[in-house]
Amino acid sequence: MRNYDETTYGDQIADVYDEWPGDAGPPPDGREAALFVAALAAARPVLELGVGTGRVAFPLADLGVEVHGVESSEPMLDKLREKAAAHPNGNLVVPVLGNFAKLDLGEQRYSVVFAAFNTLFCLLGQDEQIDCMRQARELLEPGGTFVVQCLNPAGQRLATGNTFGTVELEDTAVHLEASKHDPLAQTLSAHHIVLSEGGGIRLFPYRLRYAYPAELDLMANVAGLELVERHADFERRRFDASSRYHVSVYRAAASA
Structure with a gap:
């Protein structure tokens, strides 16, 4: 039996990820996530952490946004490339094989770096999560934003x-x-x-490895980011203690 690492989830699920029904599959909010990110991107390139098979990336491409998608699982990226070849705007989706905990993207900078559907929590240590947030900040253009969608434990x-x-x-x-x-x-x-x-x-x-919203904000502060806004979902519904998820937007802190 293989040891669990950052590639395990994607490698195991890639062939069926787009086919699972209802609650078994990913949330049906890809279009809403794309609209949310596109509004922040102002037509500039964005970076998705854990792009998978392109659930959010292709709706973003349909909005004219260039998406660079980091993914550690080669089978997931094979599915992404297959879909891109058949998609009218597939040229706007740029696959990047790599571990988003250790980003190395050269001089490229982005208007938005985002991680949907608990992707940040796939990093299994608080230090790893902070390092990822710090690297995301360094990859942002001036005024750019880091967006995460995470479960709300409460x-x-x-x-x-x-x-x-x-x-x-x-x-x-x-x-x-x-x-x-x-x-x-x-x-x-x-x-x-x-x-x-x-x-x-x-x-x-x-x-x-999950974090409560207040802990996540403190981790962001350590990484040189500050909270700009928080919602219950990508449609900007009000976040409260009963919300199952939150969508949080961070920007580089003035002192960073």
Whole structure:
């Protein structure tokens, strides 16, 4: 069995990521995320951390925004390239193979650096997350912004310890999840399990190290960033303690 590292999630899930139904798949907010980022980008290039198969990148390209997408999983980027070749604006999506915890993009600078759907939390240590935020700040043009979409632990009401349950039902498959939550370490370790007709079983592991919004703001301050705005989602609904996610926008601090 392979050891878990930054490529595991993408390598395991790439062939089915775009096909999973309902709650089993990524959130259906790619278009809303693209509109949000495009409004900040002012027609300048943007950088997506964990671009995956282009859920947000291609809607951004349709808005005329050039997207450089960093992804550690080669199978994910293979899917991205395949889709780009068939997409009318695929030339605006530029794949970059690499670990976004250790960004090395030369002199290129961006109007927006963003990480959607808990991507920042895929880095499993607070120091790694701060380093990523610091590198994101250094890659911003003057006045540029760093945008993250993260789960809100208070709104998610994460159960402590081990849990097991049904995520989604299809006519020919059942999606289950077995997870372990350590509230002291603020970590989630889980397997998404798919049972398919005919006896097929596949496991899709993932791990997260989450942070509360106030902690995330302090981490951003350490990285030379300051909070500009926070919303419950990309449609700018009001964020409160019951919100399941937050979309937070940071800018380089004046003293950075």
